[in-house]
Structures are given as C-alpha cells and as structure tokens.
Amino acid sequence: MQPHDFWQEILPAGSFPSHGPFTDFFPASLDDGRQLRLPIRALADGRNGLASLIVNQAGFVVQDILAAALAEKLKHLNPDVIVGLPTLGLTLAAAVARALGHSRYVPLGTSRKFWYVDDLSVSLTSITTPDQVKRLYVDPRMLPLIDGKRVVLVDDVVSSGSSMRAGIELLTACGVQPVALGVAMAQTSRWRDQLALAGRDWSDAVVSVFQTPRLVRGDQGTWLLDG
Numbered sequence: 752m753q754p755h756d757f758w759q760e761i762l763p764a765g766s767f768p769s770h771g772p773f774t775d776f777f778p779a780s781l782d783d784g785r786q787l788r789l790p791i792r793a794l795a796d797g798r799n800g801l802a803s804l805i806v807n808q809a810g811f812v813v814q815d816i817l818a819a820a821l822a823e824k825l826k827h828l829n830p831d832v833i834v835g836l837p838t839l840g841l842t843l844a845a846a847v848a849r850a851l852g853h854s855r856y857v858p859l860g861t862s863r864k865f866w867y868v869d870d871l872s873v874s875l876t877s878i879t880t881p882d883q884v885k886r887l888y889v890d891p892r893m894l895p896l897i898d899g900k901r902v903v904l905v906d907d908v909v910s911s912g913s914s915m916r917a918g919i920e921l922l923t924a925c926g927v928q929p930v931a932l933g934v935a936m937a938q939t940s941r942w943r944d945q946l947a948l949a950g951r952d953w954s955d956a957v958v959s960v961f962q963t964p965r966l967v968r969g970d971q972g973t974w975l976l977d978g
Contacts, residue, residue: 772973818846840906912945
C-alpha cells in the first residue's frame with residue numbers, strides 16, 4: 752500500500768487474517784469484525800513494531816465510523832461534555848461530541864493564549880513527539896462547561912499513556928474527575944502503568960473502539976504477534 756492509502760476505508764469482517772504474519776499493515780478489528788488497515792511502524796530497536804493510527808489523515812467515512820462506535824460505547828455513561836486532547840484527539844473528540852448529540856466540545860491546547868492561567872496547565876509529552884516537552888492548557892473560559900459535569904476525556908490513541916495522564920491531571924486541577932477515557936485505539940497495554948500514576952488506576956476507565964498488539968519481526972521481514 753502507498754502511505755496515503757491507509758485509514759481510508761473500513762473493510763468487511765474477515766477480509767484479512769488477524770493472527771499474522773503481517774507485511775506492511777495490521778488489520779485492526781472493530782467489535783463487529785469489520786477491519787481497518789493500519790501501517791506497521793518499526794520501533795528504534797528494529798525488532799519490534801506497532802500498528803499506527805493518525806486519525807486526522809483518515810478518510811471522513813472512517814472518522815465517522817470510529818466516532819460513532821466510540822459514542823455508542825460511551826452513551827450509557829450519559830456524558831455532559833467531551834473534552835479533547837491535542838492534537839490528534841481533537842478531530843475525534845469533536846466527531847464523538849456530534850455523534851452524542853452535543854452542540855459543542857471542550858478542546859484542550861498546547862498553545863498558551865495571553866489570558867490563560869499557568870496554574871491550569873501541566874507538562875505534556877507524546878509518543879509521536881518524544882523529544883518535545885510542551886504544556887497542556889485549558890482555556891479558563893471553558894471551566895463553566897466542565898464544572899460539576901460528567902466529562903469524558905478523548906484522544907485518538909492511548910499508547911504510552913503520557914498524554915492521557917496529562918489530561919487527567921489537568922482536569923483534576925480543575926476539580927473534575929472524568930467518568931471515562933475514550934480512544935479509537937488502545938495500543939498494546941503499556942499505558943496502564945502510566946495511568947496508574949495519575950492518582951488512581953485509571954485503566955478500567957479506558958473505552959476503546961479497538962485494540963492493537965505489540966509486534967515482533969519474523970522471518971523474511973514479516974511481522975508476528977508478540978507472544
């Protein structure tokens with residue numbers, strides 16, 4: 752596949768075997784069996800790899816399907832407001848809010864506006880930009896929208912858990928405890944340790960559309976499920 756061809760369509764259940772070996776893509780499966788081809792990214796060691804999702808590069812049909820699936824999993828929690836994590840989580844958060852019938856959502860940001868308050872910010876790192884240490888902010892004007900409300904924090908992917916942990920800590924600083932942490936993809940399970948550092952074990956609050964495993968190099972350059 753060409754790089755620009757990924758994330759453009761949801762395919763019928765059983766289109767590809769889910770047990771491997773895999774070549775250049777991993778077929779992630781939604782709950783109903785439909786599949787989404789995700790490119791495999793080799794890690795620095797060259798031996799291990801992960802399936803990747805860049806949701807703002809996905810076709811609109813794919814975005815809508817993922818948002819609808821996540822909204823369906825969240826609706827029983829009766830969320831009042833969706834809060835989105837930058838940058839890629841904002842695309843999904845807005846679509847999930849619409850799918851839930853909300854008129855708006857609350858975006859968090861990494862760009863400090865002059866009216867922001869430093870006390871309402873936390874340090875932020877991301878698996879996709881590991882060398883950049885930013886700060887995560889909430890616009891003080893958005894506080895009335897989340898105060899005392901049932902909030903769901905949404906990102907596109909939970910991977911290392913560092914971005915989601917920062918979001919939890921920022922909401923906690925605002926006096927808000929999310930009722931759920933929504934993502935399109937839960938990538939492996941290494942995020943669990945990071946979330947456990949956010950005041951309690953948040954792993955049971957994660958709601959995902961699909962999960963992807965850690966992969967390991969096999970023979971002839973193919974990829975296999977790790978364990």
